[in-house]
Amino acid sequence: MMTNIIKRNRYLILRRTTQLGLLILFGGANWWGWKFLMGNYSSAYVLETFYLADPHAVLQTFATGFVMSADAIIGAVIVLVFYALIAGRSFCSWVCPINMITDLATWMRKKWKITKKESFFTFSRKTRYWVLGLGILLSPFVGVAAFEVINPITMLHRGIIFGFGMGWAVIVALFLFDLLLVEYGWCGHLCPLGVFYSATSRFSLIKVKHDVEKCTMCMKCFDVCHEEQVLHIVGEQSGFIKDECSNCGHCIEVCDDNALKFSINNYKI
Amino acid sequence: MADTQNMNSRRDALKTMFRGAGLLGLGGAAWGTTAIKLKASELTLRPPGALEEKRFVKACIRCGTCVEACPYDTLQLATLDDHTAIGTPFFKPRLIPCYMCPDVPCVPVCPSGALDVDVIAKQIDGIKSEEPDINKAKMGIAMLDQEACLAFWGIQCDACYKACPLLGEAITLEFKRNERTGKHAFLKSVVHCNICTGCGLCEHACVTEKAAIFVLPRTIATGKVGEHYIKGWDKADEERLKNLKEEKAVKSSPEDELNDWEYLLDDD
Ligand code: SF4
Ligand code: SF4
Ligand code: SF4
Ligand code: SF4
Ligand code: SF4
Numbered sequence: 001m002m003t004n005i006i007k008r009n010r011y012l013i014l015r016r017t018t019q020l021g022l023l024i025l026f027g028g029a030n031w032w033g034w035k036f037l038m039g040n041y042s043s044a045y046v047l048e049t050f051y052l053a054d055p056h057a058v059l060q061t062f063a064t065g066f067v068m069s070a071d072a073i074i075g076a077v078i079v080l081v082f083y084a085l086i087a088g089r090s091f092c093s094w095v096c097p098i099n100m101i102t103d104l105a106t107w108m109r110k111k112w113k114i115t116k117k118e119s120f121f122t123f124s125r126k127t128r129y130w131v132l133g134l135g136i137l138l139s140p141f142v143g144v145a146a147f148e149v150i151n152p153i154t155m156l157h158r159g160i161i162f163g164f165g166m167g168w169a170v171i172v173a174l175f176l177f178d179l180l181l182v183e184y185g186w187c188g189h190l191c192p193l194g195v196f197y198s199a200t201s202r203f204s205l206i207k208v209k210h211d212v213e214k215c216t217m218c219m220k221c222f223d224v225c226h227e228e229q230v231l232h233i234v235g236e237q238s239g240f241i242k243d244e245c246s247n248c249g250h251c252i253e254v255c256d257d258n259a260l261k262f263s264i265n266n267y268k269i
Numbered sequence: 270m271a272d273t274q275n276m277n278s279r280r281d282a283l284k285t286m287f288r289g290a291g292l293l294g295l296g297g298a299a300w301g302t303t304a305i306k307l308k309a310s311e312l313t314l315r316p317p318g319a320l321e322e323k324r325f326v327k328a329c330i331r332c333g334t335c336v337e338a339c340p341y342d343t344l345q346l347a348t349l350d351d352h353t354a355i356g357t358p359f360f361k362p363r364l365i366p367c368y369m370c371p372d373v374p375c376v377p378v379c380p381s382g383a384l385d386v387d388v389i390a391k392q393i394d395g396i397k398s399e400e401p402d403i404n405k406a407k408m409g410i411a412m413l414d415q416e417a418c419l420a421f422w423g424i425q426c427d428a429c430y431k432a433c434p435l436l437g438e439a440i441t442l443e444f445k446r447n448e449r450t451g452k453h454a455f456l457k458s459v460v461h462c463n464i465c466t467g468c469g470l471c472e473h474a475c476v477t478e479k480a481a482i483f484v485l486p487r488t489i490a491t492g493k494v495g496e497h498y499i500k501g502w503d504k505a506d507e508e509r510l511k512n513l514k515e516e517k518a519v520k521s522s523p524e525d526e527l528n529d530w531e532y533l534l535d536d537d
Contacts, residue, residue, distance in 0.1 A: 030337050042356075043332035043380045051380040057330050061381070066327040069382035134297055142304040144326050149307040149355055150300070154331060158346055158356055162333050165348020 011249030018094045027161050041095070041157050042148075043072060051075035056196045060145035063136050080200065088204035089197040092187065093248035096194075097160065098153050101171060102187050105178035106226065114180070121182070125189050125229070125244075132192035132199075147192055184226050198244045208241040208252065209263035210234055221251035221260060240265055310353035314360055314467065314484060316344055317367065317406035318376040318384045322488060328383035331356030335375040335384055343367050344375060362469020362484050367408065369434045369468050373401040404435065409467025409484040410491065411439070411460045417481035420457050423447045429482045430458050432474035439465040458482065462491070 028034035038045040043053040053075035135147035152174050155167040178185045217235045227244040252260045308326050316335055319325050335358050336344040343365045344358045376384045391402035419426040433440045445455040469484045500506040
């Protein structure tokens, strides 16, 4: 029974471990003076030796006409290369702290049986690509990284690590938006960072693989996936799940037929 | 029949396109104006070594590494409540001033270049070195409200003078006979703008209920004569008149000018 629950949630447990672990490491730097991971998810100073940086933020800054120091640029390249060549859009499910908020909203939606039809309004999942483009396009006109001044992801982690101010209200609003107004509202429709990483994830090494021979078409994976459209090959052909898949592993956990599993991209199918 | 259907679908497609473009324009305008308002931060005191405000707001990636590097907890990252660009570092000297660490630990850790050692580089034999010199910091200027300052009442107080790390340089005391009592002297603090770093130790130390001496950003607290006034008694300044034309060509950098959009919004 117990082992079954753990097995059913094995990736969830791992994901929460990395998400919370990173938060604690960042928080520890500000609260207790730890030197493992200073800064935050926008830019981190690792073991006082090198930097990591958010490539999306660096790109917006670049669009304003300001070229950051080598530290930030190299940091952004490291992060970009890691996700583009290895982890795909894993940032969303394994690192981003907003994911815990939106996952909670989804869980409560299911618990309270707020169905998709009860979505207050619907709009296209493609909207976030427009948000991504618009943010970069606006940056030179407003003279600041346009998404960064309204970014709820950074508000959340900065809030936890350095203090919220009124920022918590934005997070509550985002949670209610996902809970009551639109299913997968923020991450699935609006957030530009998620699609920034999916746009660069085409050739990433770690991907979920579908085996059509084993699939019984139970559709359980469709029920849990927050990016249903990526599962279009399920039951039709074997292959790798691409595009906006965030490697959350939820579909693997619910599949009783072993038709989905994490695998290494062979760049063929 | 097929033709009208075709027409209709084409019209629909066009409609969708226009609606999309309209939404995009609307969203862009709303977002843009919000962003400009949210980055407005002229009344903010930045850490030492910060770039000029407009460039600083562009450059800072909002990581807070400088905040963590400061041993005195001087710096904080702006939240929604603070009237400055969200996520950027600033300090409130009345709360915690900048103690002007000789090694300036907050500056070299900055990954983005928003805080730049070069801004406060130590001069060795007239040449800029890679070492920071905290006395070169220009975080702001201390302003003194003579009405609220006890020393200007004739009561003895030199709290700010004693607190200043550049004592005797950034703040000096001016002796003056107190005509009212006839036997005492005023000991008035005078701030020297070209030396004051804006650390705010004086503001922190001031004994009055609301500090009589307080730091303002340099852009707010400084005036500008304008280049057409010439000190007729000064040979060098006369020389300047001759070079004015050349100067003008190199002076105005685009960074100092307002963005197109800001110009439209700059009503207050
Ligand atoms: S879509 Fe955006 S907010 Fe959601 S998990 Fe990904 S990066 Fe975070
Ligand atoms: S396909 Fe599976 S791993 Fe990918 S996002 Fe959907 S549930 Fe998560
Ligand atoms: S100079 Fe020292 S006290 Fe001042 S902000 Fe930097 S680290 Fe803090
Ligand atoms: S270290 Fe630099 S980039 Fe980071 S918050 Fe401070 S000024 Fe901004
Ligand atoms: S802010 Fe005050 S204490 Fe600091 S250098 Fe200027 S006069 Fe001195």
